[in-house]
Amino acid sequence: MEAEVLEALRPGPASLIADGTIGGGGHAAALLQESAPTGRLVGCDRDGLAVAAAAARLSDFAGRFEIRQGNFAELADWIEPESCDGVLLDLGVSSPQLDQPERGFSFQEDGPLDMRQDQRQELTAAKLLNESEAEELAGIFWRYGNEEQSRRIARALVREREQRPFMRTRQLAELMEKLSPRAGRKTHPATKVFQALRVAVNDEIGSLERGLAGSVKILKPGGRLAVISFHSVEDRVVKEFGRRLSRDYESPGEVDVPELRRPRPAVTRWVWRKALTPGEAELRDNPRSRSAQLRVLEKLKI
Numbered sequence: 001m002e003a004e005v006l007e008a009l010r011p012g013p014a015s016l017i018a019d020g021t022i023g024g025g026g027h028a029a030a031l032l033q034e035s036a037p038t039g040r041l042v043g044c045d046r047d048g049l050a051v052a053a054a055a056a057r058l059s060d061f062a063g064r065f066e067i068r069q070g071n072f073a074e075l076a077d078w079i080e081p082e083s084c085d086g087v088l089l090d091l092g093v094s095s096p097q098l099d100q101p102e103r104g105f106s107f108q109e110d111g112p113l114d115m116r117q118d119q120r121q122e123l124t125a126a127k128l129l130n131e132s133e134a135e136e137l138a139g140i141f142w143r144y145g146n147e148e149q150s151r152r153i154a155r156a157l158v159r160e161r162e163q164r165p166f167m168r169t170r171q172l173a174e175l176m177e178k179l180s181p182r183a184g185r186k187t188h189p190a191t192k193v194f195q196a197l198r199v200a201v202n203d204e205i206g207s208l209e210r211g212l213a214g215s216v217k218i219l220k221p222g223g224r225l226a227v228i229s230f231h232s233v234e235d236r237v238v239k240e241f242g243r244r245l246s247r248d249y250e251s252p253g254e255v256d257v258p259e260l261r262r263p264r265p266a267v268t269r270w271v272w273r274k275a276l277t278p279g280e281a282e283l284r285d286n287p288r289s290r291s292a293q294l295r296v297l298e299k300l301k302i
Contacts, residue, residue, distance in 0.1 A: 001228060001276070001278055001282065001289065001292060001294050002026070002027065002030050004276050004294050005027055005030070005031075005088060005226055005228075005294070006030060006031070006034050008086075008224055008226040008271065008294065008296040009031065009085070009086035009088065009224055009226055010085075010086070010224070011031045011032075011034045011035035011039050011085070011086065012034075012035055012039060012085075013035060013036070013037060013038045013039050014038065014039065014085075015035050015039045015040070015085040015086065016039070016040050016041070016042070016083060016084050016085055017031050017035070017039070017040075017041045017042075017084065017085060017086045017087070017088065018041070018042050018043065018075060018079060018084045018086070018087045018088070018215070018218060019031070019041060019042075019043035019044075019087075019088045019090075020043065020044060020072025020075055020087065020088065020089045020211060020215070021045060021072060021088070021089055021090040021091065022043035022044060022045045022050065022051065022054045022067055023045060023047075023050050023053075023054065023090065023094045023096075024050060024053045024054060024057060024094065024095075024096060025053065025054030025055075025056075025057035025058050026057075027088055027090060028041055028043055028054060028057075028058060028065065028067075029057055029058060029061070031086075031088070032058065032061040032064055032065060038064070039064065040064050040065065041061075041064065041065040041066075042065070042066045042067070042079060042084075043065065043066075043067045043068075044067060044068050044069065044070040044071070044072060044074075044075070045067070045069065045070075046069070046070065046071050046117040046118040046202070047069075047094070047097065047117050047118065047119075048069050048118075048119065048120075049096070050094065050096070051067055051068065051069045053096070054067055055067060069118075071118070071207055071211075072089055072207065072211040072214075072215075073206070073207040073208075073210035073211045073214065074210075074214070075087070075211065075214045075215060075218055076213075076214030076215075076217045076218055077214075079218045080218065081217050081218060082217075082218065082219065082220050082221070083218060083220065084218045084219050084220060084223055085219075085220060085222075085223045085224075086219075086223055086224050086225070086226065087215040087218065087219060087223070087224075087225045087226070088226050088227075088228075089208075089211060089212075089215065089225070089226070089227045089228070090228045091204070091208065091227065091228060091229050091230060091234050092204075092229070092230040092231070092234070093105050093117075093198060095288060097117070098288075101169070102114075103115070103116075104124075104125060104169055105194075105198060106169065106194075107169050107170070107172070107173035107188060107190045107191075107194055109169075109170075110168055110169055110170035111168065111169050112124075112126065112167065112168060112169070113125040113126035113129065113166055113167060113168060113169055113171075113172065113197075114126070115197060115198045115201045115202070116201060116202065117202045118202075123201055124201065125197045125198070125201050126165070126166055126167055128140075128197060128200060128201055129157065129161070129166045129172070129197065130161050130165045130166055133158075134151075134154040134155050134157075134158045135154070137150075137153075137154035137157060137158070138150040138151045138153075138154035138155075140196050140197070140199075140200045141153060141154060141192065141193055141196045143196070143233070144195065144196035144199035144200055144204075144205070144233055145192035145193060145195045145196030145199075145233075146192060146232065146233065147192040147193060147196060149179075149180065152179070153176070153179060153180075153193065156175070156179055157172075157175070160175055169194075172190060172193070172194075173188070173190040173194075176188075176189045176190035176193060177189055177190070195231060199233065199234075204234065205233065205234065205237060208234055208237050208238070209237060209241070212225070212227070212237070212238070212241045213241075216245065216267065216268065216297075216299060219299040220299070221299055221300065221301035221302070222298065222299065222301060223298070223299050224271060224296055224297065224298045224299070225268075225296065225297045225298075225299070226294060226295075226296045227294070227295050227296075227297075228292050228293070228294050229292070229293050229295070230291050230292055230293075231291065235275070235293055235295075238295050239295070242268065242270060242295065242297050245266070245267040245268040245297070246266050246267070246268050246269055246270060246297075247266060248263065248264065248265060248266045249261040249262060249263050249264060250262050250264050265300070265302045266300055267299065267300060267302070268297040268298060268299055268300060269297070269298050269300060270295075270296070270297060270298075271296035271297065271298050272295075272296055275293035275294060275295050276293070276294040276295075277292065277293055277294075278290065278292055
């Protein structure tokens with residue numbers, strides 16, 4: 001969604017943009033091109049291979065960008081408060097990660113059950129799947145994959161691993177096909193379980209919550225935060241974050257009780273009330289973008 005991101009973040013010659021999920025550098029290159037000749041970009045990615053790929057792709061913009069390996073949850077730890085004109089978070093798994101069987105993100109080809117975005121961490125999908133109790137696995141499948149059969153699937157996986165531990169993506173995918181036969185459905189029965197394991201292994205929801213809060217801290221008043229999400233679990237987090245900061249009051253606890261509200265200025269506003277989705281041309285060129293949703297917040301001047 002390159003055109004939509006550029007429209008949202010409005011990069012210019014004096015701007016500083018933070019890209020918290022730099023991936024292969026596609027959005028970063030467009031942002032640097034649009035902000036020529038002096039606009040700058042700082043970015044990070046948990047995947048060391050992505051950082052190397054982005055550095056190579058952005059070589060024509062030498063002197064105007066800084067990228068490092070790290071989690072966007074930590075943006076506010078190394079970027080000055082209120083220094084950025086825009087922040088971009090492009091969530092989820094990247095195409096290069098999906099296309100490399102050895103990374104273990106996809107069930108389309110066989111590979112190790114890895115799923116680590118940052119390969120320096122110890123926790124892998126295999127370790128999580130082989131060592132977690134059935135109730136914990138059921139919770140992961142339900143919370144992060146919206147899997148309605150989470151308990152039944154978790155019990156079956158625990159029984160299966162008693163015979164042989166889960167080590168390969170094909171092993172898990174084939175078992176899911178036995179548990180939930182496809183029966184003409186377009187979606188593979190392993191889709192939700194793979195998504196949930198990936199989210200849990202990489203603490204994607206916790207990272208997103210911290211990354212959203214940190215992004216607002218590093219934005220200048222009037223700066224914008226653009227978030228591209230790909231599934232309903234992360235999109236709900238983005239929407240709730242935006243709703244909370246766009247209110248002119250705060251309420252203690254998880255439930256908004258009118259009697260307990262305390263007035264305060266709104267911190268952000270929605271730039272577009274509804275999420276933007278890819279156009280027909282992008283869907284033809286990149287079918288994987290079909291579930292993308294772009295939401296944009298602007299930090300208010302208080």
